[in-house]
Amino acid sequence: MLTIYGMSDSGNCYKVKLAAQQLGVAYRWVEVDSTKGETRTREFLARNPNGKVPTLELEDGSFLPESNAILHYLADGSALLPAGRMERARVLQWMFFEQYSHEPYVAVARFILYYLPPDSPRRAELPRLHERGYQALSVMEQHLAREPFFAAQKYTIADIALYAYTHCAADGGFDLARYPAVKAWLARVEQQPRFVRMG
Amino acid sequence: MLTIYGMSDSGNCYKVKLAAQQLGVAYRWVEVDSTKGETRTREFLARNPNGKVPTLELEDGSFLPESNAILHYLADGSALLPAGRMERARVLQWMFFEQYSHEPYVAVARFILYYLPPDSPRRAELPRLHERGYQALSVMEQHLAREPFFAAQKYTIADIALYAYTHCAADGGFDLARYPAVKAWLARVEQQPRFVRMG
Numbered sequence: 573m574l575t576i577y578g579m580s581d582s583g584n585c586y587k588v589k590l591a592a593q594q595l596g597v598a599y600r601w602v603e604v605d606s607t608k609g610e611t612r613t614r615e616f617l618a619r620n621p622n623g624k625v626p627t628l629e630l631e632d633g634s635f636l637p638e639s640n641a642i643l644h645y646l647a648d649g650s651a652l653l654p655a656g657r658m659e660r661a662r663v664l665q666w667m668f669f670e671q672y673s674h675e676p677y678v679a680v681a682r683f684i685l686y687y688l689p690p691d692s693p694r695r696a697e698l699p700r701l702h703e704r705g706y707q708a709l710s711v712m713e714q715h716l717a718r719e720p721f722f723a724a725q726k727y728t729i730a731d732i733a734l735y736a737y738t739h740c741a742a743d744g745g746f747d748l749a750r751y752p753a754v755k756a757w758l759a760r761v762e763q764q765p766r767f768v769r770m771g
Numbered sequence: 772m773l774t775i776y777g778m779s780d781s782g783n784c785y786k787v788k789l790a791a792q793q794l795g796v797a798y799r800w801v802e803v804d805s806t807k808g809e810t811r812t813r814e815f816l817a818r819n820p821n822g823k824v825p826t827l828e829l830e831d832g833s834f835l836p837e838s839n840a841i842l843h844y845l846a847d848g849s850a851l852l853p854a855g856r857m858e859r860a861r862v863l864q865w866m867f868f869e870q871y872s873h874e875p876y877v878a879v880a881r882f883i884l885y886y887l888p889p890d891s892p893r894r895a896e897l898p899r900l901h902e903r904g905y906q907a908l909s910v911m912e913q914h915l916a917r918e919p920f921f922a923a924q925k926y927t928i929a930d931i932a933l934y935a936y937t938h939c940a941a942d943g944g945f946d947l948a949r950y951p952a953v954k955a956w957l958a959r960v961e962q963q964p965r966f967v968r969m970g
Contacts, residue, residue, distance in 0.1 A: 621910050622872060636860055638867040645860035661835055661844035664863075668837040672870045673821060711820050 574599040575629035577619065579606055581686075583679055583736035584639040585626040586770040591646050591732050594766045607687055639736075640667040643729040652732070654724045662723035666730035669711070670737075677705035679737045681744030702745060709751050712738070716753035720760060727764050735761045740770065773798040774828035776818065778805055780885075782878055782935035783838040784825040785969040790845050790931050793965045806886055838935075839866040842928040851931070853923045861922035865929035868910070869936075876904035878936045880943030901944060908950050911937070915952035919959060926963050934960045939969065 576592065576599050578585030592599050604610045604625050611623045620627040620637040628636040628645070636642055644667075647653035653663060681701040684694045712734065715722065722730040739758050741748060748755055761767070775791065775798050777784030791798050803809045803824050810822045819826040819836040827835040827844070835841055843866075846852035852862060880900040883893045911933065914921065921929040938957050940947060947954055960966070 621913050622868065630857075636857075636864060638864045638871075640867050641860050641864040644863050645856065648856045648859065657844065657847045658829075658835075660847065661840050664843050665835060665837045665840040668839050668867075668870055669821065671867055672837075672874075675871075676875065714820050 574631065575602055576600070576626055577602045577604045577616075577629065578626040579604055580771055582606070582625065583682075583740065583770065584624075584675070587639045587732050587736045588626045588628065588642050588646070590736075590768060591643050591652065591729060593768045594732075594764065595646055595650055595652065596766070597646060640671060640729075640733055643667070643732060647729045652727070652729050654726075654728065656724075659724040663728050663730045666722040667733045669708070670730075670733045673711070674705070674708040674734065675737055677701045677708060678741050678744055678746065681705060681746070682737065682740060683744075685745055686743045698745065705741070705744070705746055709738070709741070709746065709748070709754060712757075713751045713753050716757045721757070727761070731757075731761055736770070773830065774801055775799070775825055776801045776803045776815075776828065777825040778803055779970055781805070781824065782881075782939065782969065783823075783874070786838045786931050786935045787825045787827065787841050787845070788969075789935075789967060790842050790851065790928060792967045793931075793963065794845055794849055794851065795965070796845060839870060839928075839932055842866070842931060846928045851926070851928050853925075853927065855923075858923040862927050862929045865921040866932045868907070869929075869932045872910070873904070873907040873933065874936055876900045876907060877940050877943055877945065880904060880945065881936065881939060882943075884944055885942045897944065904940070904943070904945055908937070908940070908945065908947070908953060911956075912950045912952050915956045920956070926960070930956075930960055935969070 574597060576588050578588060578601060580603060606625060610616060611625055617623055619635045622637060624637060626639050626642060628642045630636065636645060654660065681698055684692060684698065688694055719725060721727050722734060738754065773796060775787055777787060777800060779802060805824060809815060810824055816822055818834045821836060823836060825838050825841060827841045829835065835844060853859065880897055883891060883897060887893055918924065920926050921933060
């Protein structure tokens with residue numbers, strides 16, 4: 573059986589849980605709290621030298637880190653990852669967009685407001701995080717005004733990757749009212765078979 | 772013929788040029804200087820609403836952004852991207868590591884020192900960028916002390932993705948002398964058939 577090392581209220585970890593549930597993959601969940609230093613222990617660094625969750629342990633005892641690489645591994649050969657060359661590239665386009673242009677702003681703003689104390693000096697980062705996060709949401713809005721999902725006109729792991737931190741963007745101080753197409757897409761994701769909520 | 776919109780001294784754009792050369796793919800290169808605002812024009816935003824190079828234009832007139840998604844598209848079906856499910860996930864593991872844990876530090880330090888004036892206030896970011904960039908280089912060193920390449924024991928697009936900004940890390944003030952396995956790997960990449968330098 574697969575083991576997922578993850579933190580239940582992390583969007584990156586939730587991605588893996590959601591995909592595993594929707595694919596009907598059996599797994600064991602091991603809670604690892606990065607806010608308590610549990611990803612920086614010698615034991616955990618032996619699993620992932622980059623010290624991050626989620627990390628997947630495979631049946632042969634090897635480890636696979638990086639949420640979006642795990643999604644790709646789990647979904648390969650399923651309806652959540654189309655097989656065509658361009659369709660796969662489109663799925664990856666949005667997954668790289670998520671990790672480079674969305675997560676570092678939308679998820680980090682949430683981290684600051686959700687996990688750090690109200691007097692944290694990191695609150696000074698919020699204006700820039702909001703500016704960049706809204707840029708990412710605008711790119712998504714523009715796409716979703718024309719297409720129902722991010723790639724291949726259907727629900728894929730690109731949607732799972734982007735849903736993870738978009739659905740809880742309000743935790744980071746983002747107002748989604750300006751993004752009706754994003755809100756309609758969030759609802760479409762929540763209607764997918766075997767959908768589970770974060771947490 | 773494919774068209775690559777890119778900036779010649781950007782590592783993200785160089786990745787695409789290097790892969791296209793090594794794959795023997797014919798392309799037209801259109802120089803776009805993001806430091807002069809050329810990725811934020813109405814015309815360019817119609818190609819990539821996220822306003823970034825590289826962006827690939829396909830023969831049917833559609834556009835594919837995100838350097839690592841472009842690498843995946845170009846290399847699909849070639850020796851640069853192995854076909855096995857776990858091998859592909861390993862290639863992607865390192866490509867997501869590159870975009871999340873390496874490029875935002877190693878490339879951004881280079882951007883500040885290489886493109887901005889010596890009195891730029893952004894130089895204040897350098898200590899944190901160096902700390903995080905060295906963390907990424909240490910993760911690479913640990914892997915490369917045991918393996919010749921990042922995935923599948925052979926040269927793949929994961930190596931191209933990580934070579935792009937590692938080979939010019941000194942531009943960002945990084946000293947690679949502490950990373951002998953990384954240096955030996957850089958030399959191995961440079962010995963690959965049809966290798967071309969950045970620029």
